[in-house]
Amino acid sequence: MIVVKLGGTEGVNFSSICADAVSLQQQGRQLVFVHGGSAEANALGEALGAPPRIITSPSGYTSRYTDRKTLEIFLMAVNGKVNSLLTEQLQGLGLNALGLSGLDGRLLQAERKEAIQSIENGKRKIIHDDYTGKISAVNSALLHLLLGAGYLPVIAPVAVSPRGEALNVDADRAAAMVAGALQAETLVLLTAVPGLMAKFPEESSLITRLSAAQLEGALDAAQGRMKKKVLGAQEALAAGVGQVIIADGRIAAPISSALSGKGTVIA
Template sequence: MIVIKVGGGAGIAYDTLCADLAALTRAGQRCVLVHGGSHETNTLAEQVGHPPRFVTSPSGYTSRYTDRKTLELFLMAAAGKVNKLIVERLQGLGVNAVGLSGLDGRLLEGPRKAVIRIIEDGKQKVLRDDWTGTIEKVNTDLLHLLLNAGFLPVIAPIAASYAGEALNVDGDRAAAAIAVALGADTLVLLTNVPGLLRAFPDEHTLVRQISRTDVEEYLPLAQGRMKKKLLGASEALTQGVGRVILSDARVAEPVSRALTGEGTVIA
């Protein structure tokens, strides 16, 4: 079992990813795909006059501030356009993909964050009207139902709160939670760089191997979203996933190449 997360940034080669998934599926490999939607959400938000706002937590992690309007835009972009275009590509390649979000069937479930704390202009502030959450439960019955029937689940990172509200959740950590729940051998995190870089953005400084016990030592090297990817990797490994590979989504056969060890392998 392989769980793949592909980022939602600009420059992601979805056509080559889907072709690779089709080949792996034909070879008998069972896969679950989790995807982002950041670029399409940003574009839509600018078009409707509600530009994105990014905030930094006291611990140094940057994320999208999700008020209710932003949540609805994220639903449109990620669970709508991005999800269905990936499903369309896979269906065209003969893969019986099913697109859904973590809200559907309470596939992903957890508490809504009542408030979030951020650092802005050197001061700690509290933001309310936040529609993000953390994942505590994965509906494995639903996933096994789909997988055992021959479907490839394509999942947008939206969860259900315990009150049934839609929540924006981190895609890398969603993929990690799914990988743990399914007992996956491998979690592949694809992005628009070759892996963790010692001197970002120099792609010749790729870190090729990290021991699962040393992940925290590499956090200072991580720039931007890569911090969340390392956090998701650590969570997956400590809960039983065999290995995590951070690899390049811009190349041909991105998943197959990652499985051969291209990228940063954490095990």
């Protein structure tokens, strides 16, 4: 079982990833896709007069401020466009992909963050109207049902709260939770860089291997969105995933390349 997270930033080549998935399924590999969609959500927000607002937590993690209007834009862009087009592309290649989000069948269950802290202009601010959450459970029975029926699940990073609210959740950590729930042998996090770099953005400083014990130090050193990927890797390994690979999603056959050891292999 391989769980693949497709980064939502510009540059990640969905066409190459989908073509590679065909090859891997022909080899008998079972796949689950989790995708992002930040670039599409940003573009739609700009077009609708609601540009994205990125907030930074006191510990240095960045996330999208998601009030109700932003949530609806996110749903249109990510659940609507990105998920549908990715599913269409896989279907066009002969893979029986099934697009869904964590809302469907309560696939991804999360607790809404009633108050989050943000650092703005050096000052700590409390935000109360944010529709984001941390995943607390995965409906693995639903995923096993779909996989057993021959589907390739394509999951958008939206969860459901106990009150039935849609919540924006981090796609890297969602993929980690899915991989843990399925006890996947590998979680592949595809992004627009070669992997974790010691001196970002110098690609020559790529870190090729990390042990689980080294992740805490890597978490401190990682910058920007990479911090969430390292955190997701940590959570996946703790949940029983065999290995996590942060790898380049811009190249040909990116999943196969990652499985051959290219990128940052964490085990």
